[in-house]
Amino acid sequence: MAVAPDEAQRDTFRYRAMRDGLQSLDDTVPGKFEITKEGIVHDMMAPVGPHELTAARVSRRLEKVMPDEILAHTGTPDVEDEPEGIMRHPDIMVIAEADMEVQGSFDPRTLVAAVEIVSRTSPDNDWVGKMRDYPLLGIPVYVIFDPRTGxxxxxxxxxxxxxxxxxxxxxxxxxxxxxxxxxxxxSTDNLPRYA
Incomplete structure (x- = not known):
């Protein structure tokens, strides 16, 4: 007799299928993919100069005042919570070096803070979606820089x-x-704005 999977199992299967599908698209489709409670978010635009410059300046400023064992990391991998069905990629992850010594995605509960620079093309992803998802992931501090409004x-x-x-x-x-x-x-002096 076959046993039907419960709702949690179906959610896990659905999440894994989305994650596997996105991994197969990573090198073939431009932009950045994330998985939220609502489904897949695709930011089709590559980040523009002011976005990247803001991330670089904020990261550098943080690393000047933080202890050496804490980084303001702007690279990969993602943060992921499979039971919640969420995979996100913060622009800057404030995280201890020791918590980066893992295979695969970072545990979001090890982040000290997540920092996002609002995208010109999808501001609701940062102001709505991540504001909902980051507390679900247990990220204690979420910071938003918005070059549209300064x-x-x-x-x-x-x-x-x-x-x-x-x-x-x-x-x-x-x-x-x-x-x-x-x-x-x-300081937030001299952070660029979108033209």
Whole structure:
């Protein structure tokens, strides 16, 4: 007698199928793919100069004030929580070097913070989707830099709500102000804007 898979098993199979499909597309389709609670997100545009320059400047500024064993990493791999069915790729991952010594994706619960630079083509991915997914993944601090407006926000203090975990604290900033990310404060002077 065959036993029908329960809902959790179906979700796991669905997630693995999406992840395997995306891995097969990685080198053939331009852009970046992520898996969210709603399905697959595809940012078709390669990041433009202001996006990449913001990531580089924020990463460098963080690494100047953080201890040597903590990195503001801008590379791969993704962060992934298979039981939640989420695979994301933050623009900057604040993470201990020791937590990077793994095969495959990073455990999102090892991140000190995730930093995103808002894409010109898909701002809702950062302001809505990741604001929902990052507390589900247990990432304690989420920081958004928005080159469209020259502003951003630091979100922290995950708490439970009827709709799932959410950030309880939001501190908005404008470019030119200092911003505190976890335990470190950096300047937001001279960050580029989209033209």
């Amino acid at each position: 502003s951003g926000a630091v979100l922290s203090d995950i708490h439970r709500t009827p709709d799932g975990p959410r950030y309880a604290t939001r501190k908005d900033f404008v470019y030119g102000e200092d911003v505190t990310i976890a335990d470190w404060t950096i």
